[in-house]
Amino acid sequence: MVRIPAFDKLGFPEFPVVLAPLAGVTDHPFRRVCAGQGASLTYVEMLSAKAILYNSKRTFDMMARHESEAILGVQVTGGTADDTARAIEILDKQPFDTIDINMGCPVTKVVKSGCGSAILKDPERVYETVRKARAATDKPFSVKVRLGWDRSTVTIFEVADAAEKGGAEWITIHGRLRSEDYSYPVDLATIAAVKRRLKIPVFGNGNIFCRGDAVQMRERTGVDGVMVSRGALGNPWIFREILTGSAEVTLDEWLDAVTSHLAWQQAAYGPGGMGAVCMRKHLLWYAKGWPGAKKLRERINTAASIQDCLAMVHEFHAELSAAGITRRLPVAGGCDDEGASTGQRFVWDPKYDMDRQLDRGVGDDALQPV
Numbered sequence: 001m002v003r004i005p006a007f008d009k010l011g012f013p014e015f016p017v018v019l020a021p022l023a024g025v026t027d028h029p030f031r032r033v034c035a036g037q038g039a040s041l042t043y044v045e046m047l048s049a050k051a052i053l054y055n056s057k058r059t060f061d062m063m064a065r066h067e068s069e070a071i072l073g074v075q076v077t078g079g080t081a082d083d084t085a086r087a088i089e090i091l092d093k094q095p096f097d098t099i100d101i102n103m104g105c106p107v108t109k110v111v112k113s114g115c116g117s118a119i120l121k122d123p124e125r126v127y128e129t130v131r132k133a134r135a136a137t138d139k140p141f142s143v144k145v146r147l148g149w150d151r152s153t154v155t156i157f158e159v160a161d162a163a164e165k166g167g168a169e170w171i172t173i174h175g176r177l178r179s180e181d182y183s184y185p186v187d188l189a190t191i192a193a194v195k196r197r198l199k200i201p202v203f204g205n206g207n208i209f210c211r212g213d214a215v216q217m218r219e220r221t222g223v224d225g226v227m228v229s230r231g232a233l234g235n236p237w238i239f240r241e242i243l244t245g246s247a248e249v250t251l252d253e254w255l256d257a258v259t260s261h262l263a264w265q266q267a268a269y270g271p272g273g274m275g276a277v278c279m280r281k282h283l284l285w286y287a288k289g290w291p292g293a294k295k296l297r298e299r300i301n302t303a304a305s306i307q308d309c310l311a312m313v314h315e316f317h318a319e320l321s322a323a324g325i326t327r328r329l330p331v332a333g334g335c336d337d338e339g340a341s342t343g344q345r346f347v348w349d350p351k352y353d354m355d356r357q358l359d360r361g362v363g364d365d366a367l368q369p370v
């Protein structure tokens with residue numbers, strides 16, 4: 001097996017399974033839940049280079065690292081190579097183990113300011129951004145990209161070459177174009193072609209909802225690790241499943257993780273207010289795979305405090321226990337012959353978007369993938 005210095009430095013297992021930065025989602029309470037289930041690395045939500053340079057309090061608040069977090073990455077996106085490099089100089093002094101540049105975010109507000117996937121249109125700019133960023137930090141450093149802007153601007157090969165040449169230590173590829181929504185399949189063949197082309201490691205991203213999806217991504221593309229995104233929403237056990245093969249989630253494990261999340265949420269944001277509102281969407285997700293989830297979902301919208309949430313969760317647990325239900329149903333809808341998940345995959349639903357005002361740093365529409 002070829003050793004990868006950046007992976008060794010970060011203490012990664014042989015095949016790392018990473019939690020993506022997710023705007024409006026990956027604050028430290030949720031990251032801790034995922035780390036507890038084996039995520040090899042977690043990230044702070046994407047930050048704007050401009051906001052960092054303006055010393056935005058909200059953005060610096062988002063950088064908070066909990067003392068229990070053994071490893072933590074940060075992701076930034078900037079409208080110019082210079083802005084990005086200057087922001088990375090600042091991030092270099094913050095308590096992060098690794099820094100990623102986002103070149104894939106499709107959100108209109110983000111791309112209008114030349115950030116996120118707008119960078120993909122210009123591989124020369126990718127090179128300049130990565131080169132200057134590399135000079136701004138000695139920390140392990142990566143980029144996250146999509147395959148290109150649209151069908152007529154598929155730049156992934158030039159972008160990947162530019163990232164490698166500029167000094168990125170690995171690249172994460174979300175196998176879709178900026179113009180494609182989540183109903184488009186993930187292009188594994190192109191991820192495989194990039195993997196064959198590069199010397200640096202490649203992480204695969206897109207539609208990883210169960211171990212079978214991760215295995216398929218690995219076998220079909222040869223990637224060195226995977227990044228899990230929507231698959232972790234309400235299902236932090238996906239990390240354990242991918243790493244160990246054990247897909248079972250018991251009712252008591254579920255209660256333990258959800259109540260820990262609630263306790264950490266309260267410690268981070270207080271007993272009511274936006275911390276509680278923000279928890280609603282997590283509870284909607286945690287309800288997946290349990291009989292009677294509809295009833296819980298209907299009630300969640302009325303939760304005004306963490307105590308309300310806790311009461312609903314305990315009541316739900318008691319009802320399921322009384323009905324003799326001790327194990328969760330598969331949330332990815334089962335697997336096909338090759339082990340990849342089929343059926344009802346989790347699709348972003350605007351009703352989960354109730355606390356989008358909490359989407360600090362990158363703009364309100366960041367929770368609404370285009």
Ligand SMILES: Cc1cc2nc3c(=O)[nH]c(=O)nc-3n(C[C@H](O)[C@H](O)[C@H](O)COP(=O)(O)O)c2cc1C
Nearest residue numbers: 020021022023045046102144174206207208229230
């Ligand atoms: C709510 C939400 C927030 C996201 N925020 C980010 C982000 O801050 N940075 C990033 O690189 N990708 C972000 N993404 C994109 C995901 O990381 C990932 O690339 C995409 O969802 C494809 O993976 P999936 O099909 O497994 O969900 C976000 C996606 C969602 C659904």
